[in-house]
Every structure is written in structure tokens, then in C-alpha cells.
Amino acid sequence: xxxxxxxxxxxxxxxxxxxxxxxxxxxxxxxxxxxxxxxxxxxxxxxxxxxxxxxxxxxxxxxxxxxxxxxxxxxxxxxxxxxxxxxxxxxxxxxxxxxxxxxxxxxxxxxxxxxxxxxxxxxxxxxxxxxxxxxxxxxxxxxxxxxxxxxxxxxxxxxxxxxxxxxxxxxxxxxxxxxxxxxxxxxxxxxxxxxxxxxxxxxxxxxxxxxxxxxxxxxxxxxxxxxxxxxxxxxxxxxxxxxxxxxxxxxxxxxxxxxxxxxxxxxxxxxxxxxxxxxxxxxxxxxxxxxxxxxxxxxxxxxxxxxxxxxxxxxxxxxxxxxxxxxxxxxxxxxxxxxxxxxxxxxxx
Amino acid sequence: xxxxxxxxxxxxxxxxxxxxxxxxxxxxxxxxxxxxxxxxxxxxxxxxxxxxxxxxxxxxxxxxxxxxxxxxxxxxxxxxxxxxxxxxxxxxxxxxxxxxxxxxxxxxxxxxxxxxxxxxxxxxxxxxxxxxxxxxxxxxxxxxxxxxxxxxxxxxxxxxxxxxxxxxxxxxxxxxxxxxxxxxxxxxxxxxxxxxxxxxxxxxxxxxxxxxxxxxxxxxxxxxxxxxxxxxxxxxxxxxxxxxxxxxxxxxxxxxxxxxxxxxxxxxxxxxxxxxxxxxxxxxxxxxxxxxxxxxxxxxxxxxxxxxxxxxxxxxxxxxxxxxxxxxxxxxxxxxxxxxxxxxxxxxxxxxxxxxxxxxxxxxxxxxxxxxxxxxxxxxxxxxxxxxxxxxxxxxxxxxxxxxxxxxxxxxxxxxxxxxxxxxxxxxxxxxxxxxxxxxxxxxxxxxxxxxxxxxxxxxxxxxxxxxxxxxxxxxxxxxxxxxxxxxxxxxxxxxxxxxxxxxxxxxx
Numbered sequence: 001x002x003x004x005x006x007x008x009x010x011x012x013x014x015x016x017x018x019x020x021x022x023x024x025x026x027x028x029x030x031x032x033x034x035x036x037x038x039x040x041x042x043x044x045x046x047x048x049x050x051x052x053x054x055x056x057x058x059x060x061x062x063x064x065x066x067x068x069x070x071x072x073x074x075x076x077x078x079x080x081x082x083x084x085x086x087x088x089x090x091x092x093x094x095x096x097x098x099x100x101x102x103x104x105x106x107x108x109x110x111x112x113x114x115x116x117x118x119x120x121x122x123x124x125x126x127x128x129x130x131x132x133x134x135x136x137x138x139x140x141x142x143x144x145x146x147x148x149x150x151x152x153x154x155x156x157x158x159x160x161x162x163x164x165x166x167x168x169x170x171x172x173x174x175x176x177x178x179x180x181x182x183x184x185x186x187x188x189x190x191x192x193x194x195x196x197x198x199x200x201x202x203x204x205x206x207x208x209x210x211x212x213x214x215x216x217x218x219x220x221x222x223x224x225x226x227x228x229x230x231x232x233x234x235x236x237x238x239x240x241x242x243x244x245x246x247x248x249x250x251x252x253x254x255x256x257x258x259x260x261x262x263x264x265x266x267x268x269x270x271x272x273x274x275x276x277x278x279x280x281x282x283x284x285x286x287x288x289x290x291x292x293x294x295x296x297x298x299x300x301x302x303x304x305x306x307x308x309x310x311x312x313x314x315x316x317x318x319x320x321x322x323x324x325x326x327x328x329x330x331x332x333x334x335x336x337x338x339x340x341x342x343x344x345x346x347x348x349x
Numbered sequence: 350x351x352x353x354x355x356x357x358x359x360x361x362x363x364x365x366x367x368x369x370x371x372x373x374x375x376x377x378x379x380x381x382x383x384x385x386x387x388x389x390x391x392x393x394x395x396x397x398x399x400x401x402x403x404x405x406x407x408x409x410x411x412x413x414x415x416x417x418x419x420x421x422x423x424x425x426x427x428x429x430x431x432x433x434x435x436x437x438x439x440x441x442x443x444x445x446x447x448x449x450x451x452x453x454x455x456x457x458x459x460x461x462x463x464x465x466x467x468x469x470x471x472x473x474x475x476x477x478x479x480x481x482x483x484x485x486x487x488x489x490x491x492x493x494x495x496x497x498x499x500x501x502x503x504x505x506x507x508x509x510x511x512x513x514x515x516x517x518x519x520x521x522x523x524x525x526x527x528x529x530x531x532x533x534x535x536x537x538x539x540x541x542x543x544x545x546x547x548x549x550x551x552x553x554x555x556x557x558x559x560x561x562x563x564x565x566x567x568x569x570x571x572x573x574x575x576x577x578x579x580x581x582x583x584x585x586x587x588x589x590x591x592x593x594x595x596x597x598x599x600x601x602x603x604x605x606x607x608x609x610x611x612x613x614x615x616x617x618x619x620x621x622x623x624x625x626x627x628x629x630x631x632x633x634x635x636x637x638x639x640x641x642x643x644x645x646x647x648x649x650x651x652x653x654x655x656x657x658x659x660x661x662x663x664x665x666x667x668x669x670x671x672x673x674x675x676x677x678x679x680x681x682x683x684x685x686x687x688x689x690x691x692x693x694x695x696x697x698x699x700x701x702x703x704x705x706x707x708x709x710x711x712x713x714x715x716x717x718x719x720x721x722x723x724x725x726x727x728x729x730x731x732x733x734x735x736x737x738x739x740x741x742x743x744x745x746x747x748x749x750x751x752x753x754x755x756x757x758x759x760x761x762x763x764x765x766x767x768x769x770x771x772x773x774x775x776x777x778x779x780x781x782x783x784x785x786x787x788x789x790x791x792x793x794x795x796x797x798x799x800x801x802x803x804x805x806x807x808x809x810x811x812x813x814x815x816x817x818x819x820x821x822x823x824x825x826x827x828x829x830x831x832x833x834x835x836x837x838x839x840x841x842x843x844x845x846x847x848x849x850x851x852x853x854x855x856x857x858x
Contacts, residue, residue: 237706
């Protein structure tokens with residue numbers, strides 16, 4: 001059996017793989033559900049109902065989608081230029097704590113129309129700063145950023161943990177380690193009343209579309225793609241490697257930091273070390289599932305959010321572990337990698 | 350007469366339509382050193398790979414100590430006592446010398462490794478042949494010369510009686526090389542038989558007992574070292590009549606580029622050593638030489654992707670510093686990189702994107718790419734340069750090598766070109782594509798461009814160049830006029846045999 005590169009990628013080949021991958025993953029995890037002793041279709045019925053079955057379910061799923069779109073964009077932008085940013089989680093936490101600190105310490109009482117943009121930018125800038133350290137190490141000393149970004153996650157989260165136990169500790173939280181809340185004016189407006197869904201969803205979708213435009217239409221888009229696909233040839237063509245990667249890091253770290261900011265300002269209002277159930281890491285899955293396409297990121301994020309929200313109610317109804325959701329997400333990623341391979345190659349006997 | 354250690358009988362090997370080895374026979378006696386001499390692509394390495402069992406020959410066979418070797422079985426070759434020392438070492442930098450030497454000698458199922466015995470054996474061998482290295486040093490900490498000693502020790506550790514060395518001095522300094530050759534002679538005195546591959550006349554003359562010259566896959570001559578000289582070998586190596594096809598006389602105009610005393614040091618190695626050359630309008634300067642002698646460094650400097658350590662550059666009559674890529678593009682320097690797949694194009698990007706990548710500032714406004722203009726430019730190139738099988742949106746990896754090269758030529762030559770830098774422009778192309786590429790280079794020359802042609806292919810240089818310089822070990826020979834060049838002269842030049850600059854008569858032998 002031999003593999004041969006496909007000549008051209010049709011629209012079908014762009015859209016089909018994630019859908020096929022998701023169904024393949026659902027089929028495989030169906031076997032696990034059966035193994036756990038539950039009827040498969042009923043279980044999946046509960047899962048879908050849990051994710052989309054009511055007003056509350058839908059808004060919950062969408063609320064979870066918001067940070068996943070942003071961390072997904074963070075990973076997608078970086079991976080496209082082969083900058084392996086695994087530090088989305090840490091950048092998210094730094095963005096979140098920055099927002100809590102700036103709002104509570106300096107901007108109390110400042111009207112939302114001014115305060116919210118400042119905080120969003122502040123969160124993004126903080127996340128970006130955290131990614132610039134590994135980038136500098138890579139450009140200057142060729143240190144592998146997979147290791148540095150990954151390990152900085154722990155540094156960042158422990159740093160946040162220290163802050164919320166000391167200088168930023170909320171005195172009214174009965175001793176719980178949580179930060180002082182952001183100012184009321186800093187909270188993002190609700191998108192749907194009597195729900196947690198906030199305008200962060202609009203921000204995330206707009207950013208995804210803008211990113212798509214930048215990647216396909218601008219000089220920076222072509223350059224970052226060139227650097228990722230073939231750095232030697234990009235260098236020969238005069239693409240400035242360092243500068244291009246720096247912009248990529250700024251955008252990628254910015255998205256992850258923004259995810260943290262939006263999560264605090266839209267949902268939690270304060271920071272704990274349980275702010276994120278691994279949004280930064282799931283962002284990597286989102287990006288891969290979307291085949292690094294920014295528009296695809298929106299749908300991939302929705303799928304993963306639905307899996308997690310739906311799995312909760314499935315496990316309650318069917319008495320099977322919620323870990324099924326983790327397994328399905330992981331399987332969908334693996335299936336996607338295989339599917340993507342077949343969009344680029346065909347089998348030849 | 351001493352016994353025969355190794356015999357190759359009628360070995361032939363074909364790759365596609367290319368006859369890499371054509372009925373080659375060779376006899377190596379015990380305690381003898383044979384040198385295989387030839388240009389790149391003469392079939393030296395193929396022959397050694399057959400000997401070592403990496404390739405299966407189409408016909409012919411290998412006999413060691415009177416026993417026929419099964420073809421295509423490296424293990425059998427090792428067991429029979431053949432040791433290979435590769436040009437690029439097959440050693441693990443994170444292991445110690447001793448561990449490297451032992452690698453592959455033990456069964457993975459054996460519970461205990463017999464380190465003490467191995468160390469003993471290594472020390473004995475190392476003393477016997479004067480190959481001194483610290484067995485506990487980490488390989489990565491050793492110099493290249495020491496690493497090569499380890500590579501040889503590894504072969505000897507496997508009880509090799511016949512050592513094959515592929516361009517052993519390519520990576521060594523002169524002193525290291527001298528020391529190594531004295532070691533090799535010592536080994537031969539102690540009864541080992543050696544074959545070494547080289548294209549350096551000096552070391553061949555100094556070390557070998559017998560010399561076999563390969564050219565175009567054939568064994569063209571076998572000489573006792575005492576019965577030949579460098580000049581004869583040079584002529585044999587290049588061999589053919591080097592004829593210049595008829596073409597318009599060159600009418601060199603002004604000097605557009607003058608490089609004096611260029612040196613370049615990278616990764617602790619001197620890639621270029623005080624190199625001098627100049628280029629005139631409407632003239633082709635050809636740089637010949639076996640690859641790996643500094644061609645890449647020279648091309649990179651002129652392409653604007655690396656910096657020289659010293660020397661001056663005069664471009665269109667003005668002193669300039671190091672070039673950047675955008676400088677070269679703006680100055681009208683067309684660049685054809687030596688490796689089109691890795692440097693020239695980005696395979697997964699569309700043809701139009703590849704066409705404008707080095708001119709993004711020209712094809713964009715306020716950071717937005719002008720797709721329409723880019724596509725139109727790609728269409729123009731495709732039409733004018735006869736790029737077959739191309740549409741602007743197709744991935745460029747889908748083009749054949751020749752059409753890819755036409756596209757690279759086109760994206761440069763569609764714009765006003767003052768200087769054309771072509772590194773190995775026809776390497777790996779079929780004949781039709783070669784002709785097309787050559788025609789374009791001569792067109793550029795006719796239109797007044799100064800052309801620098803870096804090539805390993807003597808015929809190509811003879812066909813295109815007006816003046817020729819050879820590059821050897823990072824040094825450039827003084828130029829010769831192509832009209833006075835002959836095989837012997839070029840062979841000597843490529844072997845680094847030139848005496849004083851500014852005198853063409855030095856090449857006359």
C-alpha cells in the first residue's frame with residue numbers, strides 16, 4: 001500500500017474530515033458506553049438533550065464555547081506558523097488575574113464603556129507577555145517552546161494561586177482562596193436574560209472571522225503560513241522569521257489571555273485556581289479539530305463544549321461516568337488526525 | 350605476490366535510465382591501499398554501497414578472501430570483515446566512545462553487556478593502530494577528527510580486514526588529514542586492506558598504492574601511483590573533450606559587482622577564505638568545483654541570506670555592506686537557489702503565492718495582499734516561461750522539477766534583471782528542461798545581465814560561461830577564459846592545483 005499526495009483539496013475535503021471524525025469518535029465511545037452497561041442511543045439522546053435540550057442547556061453550552069473559541073484561535077494561529085504554543089492555560093490564567101487586579105485596584109467605578117475595553121486589552125496583553133518569554137528563548141537560544149510554554153503553565157497557575165492567597169485575596173470570601181471580584185461595571189452585558197451567556201460570544205466569533213480574513217488576505221497571513229510550511233524557503237524569500245513569529249506570538253498569547261479575561265468578566269467575576277477546566281489545553285484539540293481554520297474553530301469549540309455540558313447530564317441520567325466525554329473528545333482528535341491525513345493523501349495500490 | 354583480499358567482478362548497477370556502475374572490476378590485495386578517484390556522480394559511492402551490501406547489483410558479484418558475498422546483505426559484509434567509514438558519521442553523539450563502538454555488536458537479548466572485555470579490546474586496537482581516544486569521553490564533546498577515529502575504531506572493533514573510507518578528509522583540517530593518512534598507511538603495513546574514495550589529487554598521490562579512475566560509471570583507468578602524475582589523473586578524471594558549443598561572442602560591459610577578499614566563517618568552519626571575483630554586464634562567470642567546497646556559502650552571501658565575516662563588495666560602482674533579501678530583490682539581482690524544493694519554493698503554497706513571496710511589498714497595499722495582481726503575475730510567468738501543468742491556484746509541489754525551475758526563473762526574470770545568480774540551475778532536470786533553463790540564462794546574458802553560474806556540471810559551465818573559476822576548500826582560483834580551457838586545466842583547477850594568481854599560464858601543463 002502506498003500513499004500519494006492529492007492534487008487539490010476540494011471544499012468537500014475541507015468539511016468532511018471533522019464530521020467523519022466526530023461520528024467515528026461517537027461510534028467508538030458508543031462501544032465504551034455499551035461496555036458501561038447503558039443503552040447507547042438513549043445515552044447519546046441524553047447527551048444531546050443535556051447540551052441543546054432547553055434554553056438553559058443551550059445558553060450553558062454557548063457560555064462554555066466562548067473561552068474555547070478563544071483558546072482554539074490561540075492554538076490555531078500559533079500552530080499555523082509552527083510555533084507550538086502549549087501554554088494557553090497559563091496565558092489564560094495570567095489574563096484572568098490581570099483583569100481582576102486592574103479592575104479592582106485601579107478602575108473601580110469607571111463606567112463599563114471605558115473600563116471593559118481597557119480590561120479586555122489588559123488581559124490580552126498579559127497573556128501575550130507570558131508567551132513572549134518562550135518565544136525569546138527560542139529565537140535567541142533555540143530552546144524548544146513546547147517544553148517552555150508547557151512548563152510555564154504551572155508557573156503561571158502557581159503564581160495566580162499565590163496572588164489570590166495574598167495581595168489579591170478577597171477579604172469577604174470566608175478564607176477561600178479567591179481573588180477580589182472585578183468591579184460591577186467591568187461585567188460583560190448578558191446576551192440572553194436569565195442565563196450566564198454574555199457578549200463574549202459575539203466578541204469571540206467576530207475575532208474568529210477577523211483572524212480568518214487576516215490569515216487569508218494579508219501579508220502577515222501569507223508570511224506566517226510560509227514560516228510554518230517551510231522556514232528555509234521563507235527565509236530565502238526574505239520573510240523576517242523573528243518578526244513574523246513575534247507577531248504570531250502576540251496574537252496567539254493575546255487570544256489566550258483574552259479567554260481568561262472574558263471568562264472572569266462574563267461569568268465568574270473573580271479568579272480561583274478552578275477558573276478553567278483545562279480550556280487552554282482543550283483549545284489545542286479545538287484547533288486541531290478545526291484543521292487550524294479560524295472559522296472551523298467556532299464549530300469545533302461548540303462541539304467540545306456540547307460534549308462536556310451534555311456528558312454531565314448524560315452521566316446523571318444513565319449513571320455512567322462523565323469521563324466518557326473526555327474519551328470522546330480525545331477520540332475525535334485522533335480520528336481527525338487520521339482524517340486530515342486522508343485529505344492530503346490518497347491510497348494507491 | 351600477496352593474497353587477494355577483495356575482488357569485485359563485473360559489477361553493474363542501473364538507477365532508472367542512469368547506469369551508475371558499468372561493468373566494474375577491481376582487485377584489492379592484502380595490505381594494499383587503493384584510491385577511487387572521480388568527479389561527483391562518477392559512481393564511486395554506488396560502487397562502495399554495493400560492496401557493503403546496501404545495494405544489490407544488477408550483475409556482477411563481490412568476493413572476499415575467496416568467498417562470494419550474498420548481495421544486499423550488510424551484515425554478511427560486516428561478518429566477512431568489511432568495515433565502512435562513512436563521510437557522515439553513523440555515531441550517536443550522546444553516547445560515550447566505548448558505547449558507540451559496542452553498538453550493534455551485542456544481541457539485544459543478552460542480559461549483561463561485557464563492558465570490561467570490550468574496553469580491553471578497544472584499548473588494544475587503539476594502541477595497535479595509534480588511534481588514541483578516551484573511551485569514556487562523550488562523542489559529542491570530541492572534535493570531528495576524533496569522531497572519525499571513533500568511526501574507524503568501530504569498524505576495526507568488528508574485526509574488519511578491509512576498510513572502505515568515503516571521502517575521509519572532506520570534514521578534516523589539513524593537519525588532521527595528514528595524521529589520518531599516516532595512520533592509514535600504518536594500518537596497511539599491518540596487513541589491513543583499504544579502499545578510499547576521493548577527488549583530491551594530492552592525497553591520492555601521497556597515500557594510495559594504486560589508483561582507479563571512475564568516470565560516468567565506468568572504470569576508465571587503473572594506474573600504479575608510481576607510474577602516474579597529477580596532470581594525467583586530472584585529465585582522466587574529467588576525461589571527455591570539453592567542447593564549447595557555438596554561441597554569440599560575449600561583449601562584456603561594465604563591471605557590476607566586485608567582491609574582494611570575502612571570507613565567511615560559520616559554525617566554527619571557514620566556508621570561504623579570501624575569495625575574489627568580479628562580474629561584468631553581458632558575461633557569464635562560471636564557478637566549477639565538487640559540491641561542498643564553499644558554493645553554498647558564496648550563493649548565500651550573494652542571495653542576501655547570510656553575512657560575510659570580512660571583505661568588501663562593490664555593487665554597480667558603490668561600496669555596500671552585507672546584502673539583505675529585499676536589497677537584492679530591489680537591486681535587480683535574480684536568485685536561483687541550489688535546492689529548489691527546500692529553498693526555492695514552499696510546496697504546500699499556491700503557485701501565485703510562491704511567485705510573489707519575495708516581492709510581497711510590491712504586491713500588497715496597506716498590508717493587504719493584492720491577490721488579483723499576484724495571480725496575473727503568475728499567469729504571465731506561466732505563459733512566458735512555458736510552465737506546463739500550472740494554474741496560479743495549484744499547489745506548486747504538483748509541478749515537475751523542470752516546471753518548478755521555470756517558475757523560479759520566471760518570477761526573477763520577468764522583472765528587470767541586472768545580475769543573475771544561478772546555483773546548480775539544471776541539477777536533476779530532464780534534458781528538455783535543461784535546454785530551456787540554459788536558453789533563459791543565455792537570454793539574460795544577451796540582455797546585458799551579469800550572470801554567476803555555480804555548477805558541478807562541467808559541460809554546463811563550458812556551454813554557458815565566458816570565464817571560469819574553480820572553488821576548492823573555500824578558496825577561489827583565478828579566472829580563466831573559457832576559450833583557452835581544456836580538460837586537464839579544469840581538472841587541475843578542481844583539484845585545487847593552482848599556483849600564483851593572475852597568470853593563466855600556470856594551468857598549462
